[in-house]
Amino acid sequence: MTFRKKKLSGGHLGIQLSAGMMAGVLIAALFYKPFRYESVLCISQIAAERAADVAGFRMASGYGLEAENMVMQVAYQLARRSVVKVIVKDFTGNGIIWKIDDEIIIVSNKHLLGKDVKAEIIFCNGETFSADIVGYSQQYDIGFARISEAMVSNSVLREIYEAVPVLYEVDSEDKREMFVQDWTGKRILQTGAAAGQRAADFSLGTIRGLQFVPLFNTMVLETDCFSKAGMSGGGVFGEDGRLLGMISGGDVLENAKQREAEVTYSIPPVLIATEYEILMQDKQ
Numbered sequence: 001m002t003f004r005k006k007k008l009s010g011g012h013l014g015i016q017l018s019a020g021m022m023a024g025v026l027i028a029a030l031f032y033k034p035f036r037y038e039s040v041l042c043i044s045q046i047a048a049e050r051a052a053d054v055a056g057f058r059m060a061s062g063y064g065l066e067a068e069n070m071v072m073q074v075a076y077q078l079a080r081r082s083v084v085k086v087i088v089k090d091f092t093g094n095g096i097i098w099k100i101d102d103e104i105i106i107v108s109n110k111h112l113l114g115k116d117v118k119a120e121i122i123f124c125n126g127e128t129f130s131a132d133i134v135g136y137s138q139q140y141d142i143g144f145a146r147i148s149e150a151m152v153s154n155s156v157l158r159e160i161y162e163a164v165p166v167l168y169e170v171d172s173e174d175k176r177e178m179f180v181q182d183w184t185g186k187r188i189l190q191t192g193a194a195a196g197q198r199a200a201d202f203s204l205g206t207i208r209g210l211q212f213v214p215l216f217n218t219m220v221l222e223t224d225c226f227s228k229a230g231m232s233g234g235g236v237f238g239e240d241g242r243l244l245g246m247i248s249g250g251d252v253l254e255n256a257k258q259r260e261a262e263v264t265y266s267i268p269p270v271l272i273a274t275e276y277e278i279l280m281q282d283k284q
Contacts, residue, residue, distance in 0.1 A: 071239055072187070072189060072204065072239065074241065075189055075237055075238070075239055075240070075241045076189055076191070076202055076237075078161055078237070078241040079189055079191045079202070079235055079237040079241065080124050080191055080200050080202070081124050081159060081160050081161040082096055082097045082160065082161045082162065082163040082235065082243070083095070083096055083097075083124070083191050083192055083200055083234055083235050084096070084097065084106060084121050084122060084123055084124070084160075085121070085122035085193045085198060085199075085200070086106070086108050086112060086113075086119050086120070086121060086122075086145070086233055087119065087120040087121075087122070088112055088113060088115045088116050088118075088119045088120075088133075089115055089116050091112055091115055092112075092193070092195060092196075092230055093108060093109060093112040093192075093230060093231075093232045093233040094108065094192035094193055094200070094230075094231060094232065094233035094234040094235075094247070095107060095108035095121065095145065095233045096108070096163050096233070096234075096235050096243065096246055097160055097161065097162050097163055098144070098162070098163060098272065098276065099162060099276075100157070100160070100162040102152070103146045103147060103148060103152065104121075104146065104147045104152055104156075104160075105144060105145075105146050105276070106119075106121060106131060106144065106145045106146070106147070107142060107143070107144055107233075107246060107272050107276070108143055108144075108145065108233040108246075109141050109142070109143065109232045109233045109246070109248055110136040110137060110140070110141045110142055110143040111141055111232070112143070112232065112233060113133045113136060113143035113144075113145060114136055114143060116133065117132065117133050118130060118131070118132065118133065119131045119132075119133055119145045121145070121147060122198065123156055123159065123160055124159060124160060124200070125155070125156065125159040125160075127153070127155065127156050129147045129151050129152075129156075130147070130151070131145040131146060131147045132145060132146055132147075132148070133145045134146050134279065134283070135279045135282070135283075137271075137275040137278075139217055139218070139275075140216065140217060140218055140267060140271055140275065141216055141248045141267060142246075142267060142271065142272055142275045144275075144276060144279060163235065163242075163243040164241065164242045164243060165242065165243040165244075165269030165270075165272070165273065166238065166242045166243065166244050166269060167269055167270045167273060168183075168268060168269075168270060169270060170210060170218070170219040170268050170270065170271070176210050176219065179210060180209045180210060183207045183244075184207055184208065184209050185206050185207065186206060186207050186238065186239070187204065187205075187206055187238075187239050188204070188205055188206060188207055188223055188225060188236050188237060188238055188239075188244060189202055189203070189204055189205075189236075189237050189238075189239075190202065190203050190204075190205065190223065190225050190226075190227060190231070190234060190235070190236050190237075190247060190264060191203075191234055191235060191237070192227075192230075192231035192232070192233060192234020192235065192247055193230065193231070193234070194228035194229060194230040194231050195228070195229050195230025196230070197230070200234070201228065201231070203225050203226040203227065204225065205223050205224045205225025205226065205264075206223065206224050206225070207221070207222075207223055207224075207244075208222040208223055208224050208263065209222050210222065210268075211265075213249075213265055215249065216248055216249070216265065216267065218267070218268075218271060219268065220245070220248065220265040220266060220267060220268070221236060221244060221245035221265070221266040221267075221268055222263060222264075222265060223236060223245075223263070223264045223266065224262070224263060225262075225263075225264050226260065226261070226262055226264075227247060227250050227260070227261050227264040228260050228261075229260070231247050232247055232248055232249065233246060233247060233248075234246070234247045235247065236264070236266045243269055244266070244268075244269070245266025245267055245268055245269065246266055246267045246269070246272060247264055247265075247266050248265055248266060248267050249261075249264075249265045250262075250263055250264040250265055251263040251265075
């Protein structure tokens with residue numbers, strides 16, 4: 001696959017923050033330059049309030065997300081712009097915008113993308129595009145789709161963000177212990193469209209740790225956070241707006257009337273990055 005830079009028309013998309021406001025919440029894509037979105041760190045609740053005001057964010061509510069909690073509000077606004085609805089034949093799920101260049105690369109679950117060679121992608125602004133499914137991982141529940149250059153409109157690129165992943169390592173006990181020590185108990189936000197829904201839902205929770213789940217053949221991020229059937233492929237985001245995992249499943253009680261999980265399992269971004277590199281090498 002060849003990527004070429006595509007210049008877009010337009011100027012600033014959102015917010016430019018002074019150095020004194022930096023740290024705390026990651027505000028990705030707050031201002032736009034041709035070819036990519038940049039990230040700015042915002043230090044405090046006050047800074048987040050200013051950022052949200054300048055960007056004209058419409059505050060979300062429910063599921064424990066209060067309108068006055070600007071830190072998580074900004075994280076949510078970033079998260080929902082990097083998560084898409086994915087439809088493959090009669091099956092639905094979600095995906096995460098992994099790369100934006102001449103083409104938009106979407107990562108989603110292999111168990112969804114493996115059902116066909118085409119997918120329908122619905123972005124946060126409601127625009128829908130056809131995508132080619134370009135490959136899957138041989139080991140993990142990871143697959144990739146792309147939207148061709150000719151179909152990528154400026155109106156979409158002005159609304160969406162490329163996810164900013166936290167590439168924590170899971171291949172050694174020491175690295176896993178370090179992650180658990182640093183991240184356990186930290187607040188997270190999960191978002192994705194549940195089955196039968198067109199728009200993304202969200203829920204708040206905390207990080208429980210890392211756990212090996214045989215079904216996924218790897219260590220997964222375990223979160224104490226509510227998720228619904230159909231939210232697979234959605235994202236887990238930290239308070240700073242960075243991507244911590246791609247939802248792949250969860251624990252559902254045996255006697256549950258609905259397929260809803262209180263503990264969610266997500267694929268670490270470092271595995272997505274590795275599989276994407278392998279896919280690109282195979283395509284050359």
